[in-house]
Amino acid sequence: MDNNQLFQKFVAFSAAVHQITNDITKDVKSEALTPLQYKILEYIAVSQPVTLSEVSDCMQMSMPNTSREVKKLSEKGVCTRITDPDDRRKQGITLSAAGEALMNEAFQQIAVRFEQRIAGITAAERKEIEQALDLLQQKVFY
């Protein structure tokens, strides 16, 4: 039943992460973007270049809906699509300059709030945190 205890911790922890990150990213999203669009853009930012299918898979949304939302994003000028010369069905989606700027600004704000949150932490603690992040990402959240 030790397994169950670990699971309890996992659930509580995941809930905490969701809550804190929601809190931190709250009203960061540009007025021009819907929440979904912001999330998609965030995904593009981290994984670019990506294909439509990859966005669809990762965001767990249907191709038609993905197509629609990404189309809106490129109409808003925050991302660019270039047809893959090797397979002209595919397109590489990347952030445009405007998109990069927008996401930089967002991350900037998030960074500020993150730093407030860990303000007054010692160097040793920081080291511990880094190691814990690495460990969990490697063994649980991979």
Add this chain to the structure above:
Amino acid sequence: MDNNQLFQKFVAFSAAVHQITNDITKDVKSEALTPLQYKILEYIAVSQPVTLSEVSDCMQMSMPNTSREVKKLSEKGVCTRITDPDDRRKQGITLSAAGEALMNEAFQQIAVRFEQRIAGITAAERKEIEQALDLLQQKVFY
């Protein structure tokens, strides 16, 4: 600039947690509940008894919308509201028996998937993971 590196790790980590938990809880939600309703129920399950205002705060949604969704949940028979005798404006929201059953089933499924994920881990690693979860929850995601 060490701060910035830690922040990078934090962002990557949060993204990973979101993705994995989304994956794990995917299609766990009962057919009878919308995603929002499932999240609210999950929150009630963890924090019961809660008031409408607390749900509203925590889920970052307006009181009217919170009222509507919680009303739907109680109409579906998964939660119960009892007026606080000390302050009859407030109501304590808890899971009903059916709600408990539903959430138990959901957690059961999530637990199974979690265990698959950490299958083949040594006792020492398990210990490390537990400590890492505790540390982060205490120092970052509090």
Add this chain to the structure above:
DNA sequence: CCCTTTAGTTATCATTTGATAACAAAAACA
């Protein structure tokens, strides 16, 4: 060369979610 599969698009409709105004009742307070 035909057939199938993969990648993506467009259109349309239903449902969910968000926002706002107008309200009621209990509690707090002056």
Add this chain to the structure above:
DNA sequence: TGTTTTTGTTATCAAATGATAACTAAAGGG
């Protein structure tokens, strides 16, 4: 006691998201 604040409700509307069908074009495979 009368007024204000807190807690919640109801109704209504707009916008976002989800689901599905019908389609195009390129690639792959026999």
